[in-house]
Amino acid sequence: MLIRLFHSHSFTIRPLPPFHFDGTFHKPSHFPNKLQLDRWEPGKYWQSLWLGKKLYGLKIVDRGATAKPALRVTVYTNTAIKSDEIKRLKREIAWRFELDTDLKEFNRLAKKDKRFFPIFKKWIGMRNASQYTLYELLVIAIVLQNATVRRSQQMLDALLAKFGTHMFFDRKEFWAIWLPAALQRASEQTLRNLKIGYRAKFFKRLSKDFSDGKIDEHRLRGLSKKDAKEELMHLYGVGPETARILLFEAFHHVDTFDHVAPWQGKIYSRLFYGKKAVAASQIRKDILKRYGTYSMLAVHYIWEDVFWRRKNEHIEWLEREIRL
DNA sequence: CATCAGGGCCCTG
DNA sequence: CAGGGCCCTGAT
Structure with missing residues (x-):
């Protein structure tokens, strides 16, 4: 059965600058499903969203700039929307996409990293976001x-x-878990x-x-x-x-780099050492030493960056490692 | 055709 | 703490 969400309500959210819309709302390392939970195009993002036991359709459009970010948010439902719901939705969206997170300290650290600074700079303002409960x-x-x-x-x-x-809003079909x-x-x-x-x-x-x-x-x-x-x-x-x-x-714990799965280890070896296989313990030690409390966030930037590149260019070693 | 490891974890000894 | 077993699939 297809649920149609006809009611809608729009509001604006202003994330803490700097903010990177596409880097935050689209993670190319995550593989898409046939039954879509979300959808992204440059500057636009949609998803299904549970808040408690109420289901919403969510659309977010970029209406700002890196230094002066603004998001135009539209929520769709099949019943009328109350004002306290809007408040809760704003809080939840801010949590999931880390809209209020201060990245100053991380950006300062990134600037000192000669080798990867070009990548950190390219994605400045990108959040470690998760759309899910x-x-x-x-x-x-x-x-x-x-x-x-x-x-x-x-x-x-x-x-x-x-x-x-199975749901329908903004003239598009989506699925919710x-x-x-x-x-x-x-x-x-x-x-x-x-x-x-x-x-x-x-x-x-x-x-x-x-x-x-x-x-x-x-x-x-x-x-x-x-x-x-x-x-x-x-x-x-x-x-x-x-x-x-x-x-x-x-939970946005950006220092969570204490487990490296074998397949990840192979990709890290290429990204950080330009080699085929470096021991996981070595990788862990080096990353923790260099990025400290931002270890996982720093790796996230470099990781997502290579998957963004993969959209336009064929990276032979990466294709071999991800085995679709 | 068979065998095997994979984007781990549980359970047992 | 090491190692076997687990569901199913595509690769070899």
Whole structure:
């Protein structure tokens, strides 16, 4: 069933300068799904958005400049919008896309980095943004586990087609990831039929924990990285790599560089050393030494930059490493 | 045709 | 703390 969101309301948000619209609202290292959760074109961005149990369509348009940023935001719903909702939406959007984050200190550090300064300069004002709720990001991180990109896409598409919400706003179609209760009710066999394999039991248990209210995303947002990591690692199906993704993307801990997966290690080796394979422990040590509390953010800039380049130029070694 | 590792994690010993 | 097993797929 297609849900049409006819009501709309617009407002303006002014991020803290400097701000980079495209770098913040589009991450080319993230691979797209057939059933689209979002859409980007230069200066424009759309996505489905859950706030509590209410579903919105979100459109954000660039109306400013790097030094004087402004975002024109339109939210779409199928019921009228109240003024306190707008307030909550503004706060949530600011959190997810780090619109109020002060990058002064990071930019100062970047300036001292002779080798990569051109990249940091090109993307100045880019945020470590995540459009998702914790639960949604967890779903995505789990379909990434022990699978190649194509299979991850297949798994997410199958799950969306069965449990997701198909929606229509601003003359475009999108999908939203289901709420936890929907997967909790499904049988493990139903999930397995979608060819997600052993992840079925992860999803069952996690969805139950979330819909029972055992995990409070807002409380976790207030915790230190160390405390948040410990709680996340207790979740069923969450290990070091999934925790890293959650800590960095959902909770914006920009110093989360304590786990390097083998495939990432190969790409880092090329980016930072121009070599095929440098030991993960060496990479960790060097990055932490150079970028300190901004380790993951600095790597994020360099990482996304090479995936932006990939849009226009063929990078042979990268194509081999990402194995679609 | 079979075998295998993959954008990990759980469980066991 | 090491190592086997896990779902399914495309590569070899």
